[in-house]
Amino acid sequence: MTLNAKIPEGRLEDKWRNYQTQSRLINPANKKKLHVIVVGSGLSGAGAAATLAELGYDVQCFCYQDSARRAHSVAAQGGINAAKNYQHDGDSVWRMFYDTLKGGDFRSREANTYRLAELSAPLIDHFTQQGVPFAREYGGVLVNRSFGGVQVQRTFYARGQTGQQLLLAAYSQLYKMVRMKKVSLFTRHEMLDLVLVDGKAKGIIARDLVSGALKRFAADAVVLATGGYSRVFRLSTLAIGCNGSAIWKAHKRGAFFAAPSFTQIHPTALPQSSEAQSKLTLMSESLRNDGRIWVPKQTDDPRAANDIPEEERDYYLERRYPSFGNLAPRDIASRAAKERIDAGFGVGRLKNAVYLDFKHAIERFGINTIQDRYGNLFDMYKKITGIDAYREPMQISPAAHFSMGGLWVDYELMTTIPGLYAVGECNFSDHGANRLGANSLLQASVDGYFILPNTINNYLAAALNKEQVSTDHPAFKQVEVEVKQHIDRILAIQGTKTVDHFHRELGKVMWQECAMSRNRAGLERAIAQIKQIRADFWSDVKVTGHSDELNTELEKALRLADFIELGILMCTDALQREESCGAHFREEFQTPDGEAVRVDDLYAYVSAWEYDQGDFKLHKEVLDFEFVQPSVRSYK
Amino acid sequence: MKVTFKIWRQDKPQAKGAFKEYQVDELTEDMSFLEALDHLNERLVLRGEKVIAYEYDCREGICGQCGVFINGRAHGPHPNITTCQLHMRSFKDGDTIVVEPWRANAFPIVKDLIVDRSAFDRIIEQGAYISAKTGTAPEANAILIGKAIADRAMDAAACIGCGACVATCKNSSAALFTAAKINHLNSLPQGKPEAHQRVLDMTAQMEREGFGHCSFTGACEVECPAGISIANIAEMNARQGKAQLLG
Amino acid sequence: MKVNTLFFRKSIVAATGLFLCLFLIVHLSANCLLLLPEQAARGMYNAYSTWLRENPLIKVVAYALYLSIIVHVVYALLVTIRNRKAKPVSYAVNHTEANSSWASQNMGLIGLSILIFIVIHLANFWARIKLGLGADVGVDAAGNKDVYEVTYALFHNIYFVLFYSLLMIPLGLHLHHGLKSAFKTLGFYHKRGLEVLARISLIYAAVIAAGFGIIPFVVYFK
Structure with missing residues (x-):
């Protein structure tokens, strides 16, 4: 099978318009006859569900949480990028496109990335109109700040809660459509499998997490908006419930999985403090605007941070990357931190952190300005660590954060299964091998609000006036039986170890071998280890309770079973990519001074994996750079 | 330990x-x-x-x-x-x-310790939005909003919907939750056209859901993780009065 | 238009409460006459009460007052009933003292004690003077009903002195929370205004409670 990304003709600037001009339309009266399932209620899911409903489609939306407002988009702190050029600092759609492409180390499609930048400006208009309280100047215009990996100020923000404010806008809009009876919302429902009829996505099997009942839902198209899968590392900045199950089930039913190993390690999380830890809290990257990162120049320095004089501090990012300094992209900042920590310069009780210091910023701007910019982050830091960051530097450490990889989608955001779409973080589309800060909210929103509602009609137009599949179709029954067997199998094991035990084991292997730096031997070892974990899980896990009740342990087990398999694919993908690009750093491919070596001749493609009865078959979507010349990514 | x-x-x-x-x-x-x-x-x-x-x-x-x-x-x-x-x-x-x-x-x-807070969602459903469809927005800077107003809207918008206000309130009043959302939207120019209807509809739902009256004990603002000020409830009351008279 | 009971009932309680607060100021001001030396106090106090009884405007105000008390109580009761229904199960452990004042948590209970006080207070004065129930009330030198004597006699019973004084504690608590709360219920939300309001409420409650509380003792020691 050859992958056809369906990139429209024309100049970069014209592609999206050309696409829209040629895409098929559906009469408003007919749209209400078409049913769409949206799995996930985050920024992309809620945005898509609300907008599709506004257009007239009949939408069913699902989330595993008690309310759509909990989706993890809520946790994005820093902001959302848009090429508005409000700051008059030379920004443009082209520059934003280029920054994003370069930030992703030239491993994404030009056309998709350009469209992301192109639709960023109207998105800010949209959210402003929806009542998002973006930060303002005294005169009433919107404010911007800068973010890692770029030299212009294009990030819009609502204090340190931008994700929350955007999500709540989307959630409210979703409820507007619920009130108008255009969206049926199923909270506390988790999709457990995808149903195909004649090779097309026609519905899902979901578990009612309260009653435990398995339910069938049919539709003319299915949209997955299920977010990232970095919980595969167990310790991550993600919500505990975030999982890869929906996309993994879709993958096993035929959707190709693209670039699974491209996962971003965020440089500014709080360090792990114990084995029992369940989550690493993110401190917004925006802190790097004013904070300076350093470690002591001597290893195992026993002194308190404030006792270490200026000349004995190593501001290693400023030293290594003078032009970007503390604003170097995430992958670079994370790797540089890991390098210092591994070399013995780490700070904190477990020597697993670096300092993020606001002393100079406070001296320069005054404590009030810093409070205004980051007050809630400083408060949060104090709540968790008990440390006042106005007086002494924060301790930060890298943590698994974002999945650039995900289901392979074409320009229309359709996966390789006809009628199955993936939007937001769960797809692989715009970020390449590394995502720039404040581009995540952007991509999720643009996918859900602007792109999908304009592309899905191209597919659904053909579905119109065809016989619609009902949940009585044998395919639904068969998948439901398979899901039930899968659940029963887990419950029947009654072994000796908890789900969390296996998750910790998986996380350790993944963090060790498939995180910030990777090598052949390690990845091969990891695959063997994960296979062992899989075997142990399926013979020795213990899950108490039943399937026909609210059972949080069973939910965790089902998610972990999929994570384990996904972990194998991630390592497999990292193994095949013999180059270093973006977040994917292969130790064998680096310059003598430790910078990544990208191999464009061999690896300028998107890896897209086909599931083949427990094995994975590699397909390649070659990336043609028609409009820009991939350059060596340098932030020096 | x-x-x-x-x-x-x-x-x-x-x-x-x-x-x-x-x-x-x-x-x-x-x-x-x-x-x-x-x-x-x-x-x-x-x-x-x-x-x-x-x-x-x-x-x-x-x-x-x-x-x-x-x-x-x-x-x-x-x-x-x-x-x-x-x-x-x-x-x-x-x-x-x-x-x-x-x-x-x-x-x-x-x-066990899980409760059903969907009553909050149903309050939101009654008007915690601006009825504008995707794709209809004017240029963002065409709507000027002074910093003080934007900041106040943000203060109210910070609510995380956890329900601690209801839980700690001796009357199980949802006033703080409802007020925060109403004040966020009604204080912004974008929210003005539907301001009165929003207050009336959302508070009516609050009543239907069986929440109690607000007695201004102030417990809610102490327990609120987002630090939403109880003054929001007074502001909602003012908006409610205005909406009853003018709406 | 349908009225929202959550707002309507509380607004009624607040409005009647504020009216009663206003009344208390007038009441206390007049009672301050009792602090004067006996000769001056008796004449002025009795003259004032006669004027009150005979002024038609005051009659209207008096009916508004009775109505306010009744409406305040009835609506407070309705509010309390709904509140109880809204929280049918209470916590096994609940440290309300950590987040709110005791008075704010117990306005109903405090209100009940004040209601009992009012009933007894009315029986002591209103019933005798206006309804003519119980022992006859004499006439002073100026020909006015000798209300002063009624007061004087009552407050030479130490039990009444203690009752009248101690019950001013719940009254003070009720007023302290009630006054500022009433303003908020009626939609006063100005940020600095609320800080001023909190201070005014405290001063008001303290003055009213201390003023009324001290009078029985002053009279007792006359």
Whole structure:
């Protein structure tokens, strides 16, 4: 099978318009006859569900949480990028496109990335109109700040809660459509499998997490908006419930999985403090605007941070990357931190952190300005660590954060299964091998609000006036039986170890071998280890309770079973990519001074994996750079 | 460290619940409160017992899904935090920690410590939005909003919907939650066209859901993780009065 | 238009409460006459009460007052009933003292004690003077009903002195929370205004409670 990304003709600037001009339309009266399932209620899911409903489609939306407002988009702190050029600092759609492409180390499609930048400006208009309280100047215009990996100020923000404010806008809009009876919302429902009829996505099997009942839902198209899968590392900045199950089930039913190993390690999380830890809290990257990162120049320095004089501090990012300094992209900042920590310069009780210091910023701007910019982050830091960051530097450490990889989608955001779409973080589309800060909210929103509602009609137009599949179709029954067997199998094991035990084991292997730096031997070892974990899980896990009740342990087990398999694919993908690009750093491919070596001749493609009865078959979507010349990514 | 958890267990909404005591050791001060419960649950699994059901998701204080009554306080002993932000260093070795679900008629218990807060969603449904379709927005800077107004809107918009206000309120009033959302939208120019209807509809739903009256005890603003000021309720009352008269 | 009971009932309680607060100021001001030396106090106090009884405007105000008390109580009761229904199960452990004042948590209970006080207070004065129930009330030198004597006699019973004084504590608590709360219920939300309001409420409650509380003792020691 050859992958056809369906990139429209024309100049970069014209592609999206050309696409829209040629895409098929559906009469408003007919749209209400078409049913769409949206799995996930985050920024992309809620945005898509609300907008599709506004257009007239009949939408069913699902989330595993008690309310759509909990989706993890809520946790994005820093902001959302848009090429508005409000700051008059030379920004443009082209520059934003280029920054994003370069930030992703030239491993994404030009056309998709350009469209992301192109639709960023109207998105800010949209959210402003929806009542998002973006930060303002005294005169009433919107404010911007800068973010890692770029030299212009294009990030819009609502204090340190931008994700929350955007999500709540989307959630409210979703409820507007619920009130108008255009969206049926199923909270506390988790999709457990995808149903195909004649090779097309026609519905899902979901578990009612309260009653435990398995339910069938049919539709003319299915949209997955299920977010990232970095919980595969167990310790991550993600919500505990975030999982890869929906996309993994879709993958096993035929959707190709693209670039699974491209996962971003965020440089500014709080360090792990114990084995029992369940989550690493993110401190917004925006802190790097004013904070300076350093470690002591001597290893195992026993002194308190404030006792270490200026000349004995190593501001290693400023030293290594003078032009970007503390604003170097995430992958670079994370790797540089890991390098210092591994070399013995780490700070904190477990020597697993670096300092993020606001002393100079406070001296320069005054404590009030810093409070205004980051007050809630400083408060949060104090709540968790008990440390006042106005007086002494924060301790930060890298943590698994974002999945650039995900289901392979074409320009229309359709996966390789006809009628199955993936939007937001769960797809692989715009970020390449590394995502720039404040581009995540952007991509999720643009996918859900602007792109999908304009592309899905191209597919659904053909579905119109065809016989619609009902949940009585044998395919639904068969998948439901398979899901039930899968659940029963887990419950029947009654072994000796908890789900969390296996998750910790998986996380350790993944963090060790498939995180910030990777090598052949390690990845091969990891695959063997994960296979062992899989075997142990399926013979020795213990899950108490039943399937026909609210059972949080069973939910965790089902998610972990999929994570384990996904972990194998991630390592497999990292193994095949013999180059270093973006977040994917292969130790064998680096310059003598430790910078990544990208191999464009061999690896300028998107890896897209086909599931083949427990094995994975590699397909390649070659990336043609028609409009820009991939350059060596340098932030020096 | 070692503590005794006294936890409300209730299998089903209609079932009769009861407190059950659990001795838990091997805890450390760095653990979060929820990690201590995780730890307990793992022990329960190994003993073949059903795990305690409690809610959480982001574990960084923003999603609003976690929330239990801990030793007589919503979200535990400290003001303005979520349950997930509470750490075991706030307790002493040997303490008994009483854990109860949110209690409110409008928040029926689902299981153990999990309650159903969908009443909040239904209040939102009644108008916590600006009725503008995707694609109809004017240029963002065409709407000028002074910093003071934007900041005040943001203060109100910070609500995370955890329900601590209802839980701690002796009357289970949802006034703080509802007021925060109304004031966020109604103070912005974008929210003005529907301002009166929004107040009337959202407060009507608040009434239908069976929440109590606001007595201004002020407990809600102390327990609110987002620090929403109780003055918001007074502001909502003013908006309500205006809407009743003019709407 | 349908009225929202959550707002309507509280607004009624607040409005009647504020009216009663206003009344208390007038009441206390007049009672301050009792602090004067006996000769001056008796004449002025009795003259004032006669004027009150005979002024038609005051009659209207008096009916508004009775109505306010009744409406305040009835609506407070309705509010309390709904509140109880909204929280049918209470917590096994609840440290309300950590987040709110005792008075704010117990306005109903405090209100009840004040209601009992009012009933007894009315029986002591209103019933005798206006309804003519119980022992006859004499006439002073100026020909006015000798209300002063009624007061004087009552407050030479130490039990009444203690009752009248101690019950001013719940009154003070009720007023302290009630006054500022009433303004908020009626939609006053100015940020600095609320800070001023909180201070005014405290001063008002303290003055009213201390003023009324001290008078029985002053009279007792006359």
